[in-house]
């Protein structure tokens with residue numbers, strides 16, 4: 001039976017004897033060692049943390065399981081979130097598993113098809129808002145303030161508690177924290193959670209190293225980099241299409257305390273990294289996730305010396321989340337043949 005984040009990390013999470021323990025199999029995701037891109041960026045070791053292997057296909061499940069368990073413990077019987085897609089998929093799945101209704105408020109037309117399909121399949125109530133993610137976020141804040149509905153966005157502190165367990169896993173697997181962590185930044189909850197996790201690992205003496213946190217926004221949705229709210233954020237990487245991040249200040253703290261950076265990458269950089277991850281390493285992620293590798297390549301090209309360094313890129317979500325974008329990749333080799341062995345052999349030069 002899947003152990004999951006609650007059972008495995010109960011001593012490090014804000015749980016009580018009354019917190020229900022359950023799992024859809026979240027956490028314990030693979031840390032895959034790079035065999036090709038490692039040479040391109042010139043570091044000692046490069047790893048990809050495959051958070052797309054969580055039950056609903058993104059890291060959101062780690063935090064959601066804690067948020068929903070705490071909601072149930074407090075007697076909550078209904079969930080709500082605003083979402084660029086993955087939070088809604090995750091909330092809807094845990095809501096279904098726990099038998100409570102979930103309302104998801106999403107920006108109309110700005111959610112990848114796979115994610116919306118998940119929310120539909122899990123049976124959530126879906127409200128498409130004629131506005132941006134930031135509008136949806138404000139609505140859900142107001143809604144949950146006025147009514148007994150539990151807010152499960154990452155401003156719910158239990159979410160970040162659950163998400164920090166990914167940092168624990170990296171430390172456990174490598175035997176210490178890496179020197180650098182590259183991670184996409186949208187609402188900035190995840191970079192905050194990882195930094196929290198690495199700090200705790202350090203204080204628990206599981207590692208004597210704390211990584212530099214290297215966060216990346218998309219150039220068309222880079223409020224933290226630009227130092228100002230972006231009213232109409234635009235990027236193909238819908239999971240990080242956020243103009244006014246909820247954890248803005250905490251992300252700056254993570255950056256400054258760790259000696260890292262928060263920078264931006266263009267959509268072209270993201271697409272190049274997205275295709276490279278799949279074709280060179282066998283890792284198919286959603287575009288937002290590729291912002292981590294795009295950031296690593298950008299900084300390596302700009303002269304960041306990674307010799308002797310261990311680097312981890314956080315691959316936040318699965319490639320099948322966004323099938324429309326995936327279909328835009330030009331097939332390297334795709335041709336049509338009659339059902340005839342001769343024709344196939346001939347085409348392969350075996351005839």
Ligand SMILES: *Cc1c(COP(=O)(O)O)cnc(C)c1O
Nearest residue numbers: 086186187188189190239316317
């Ligand atoms: C939510 C999400 C992000 C952004 O994480 P934040 O905590 O909002 O910064 C990045 N990638 C994927 C796939 C996501 O689902």
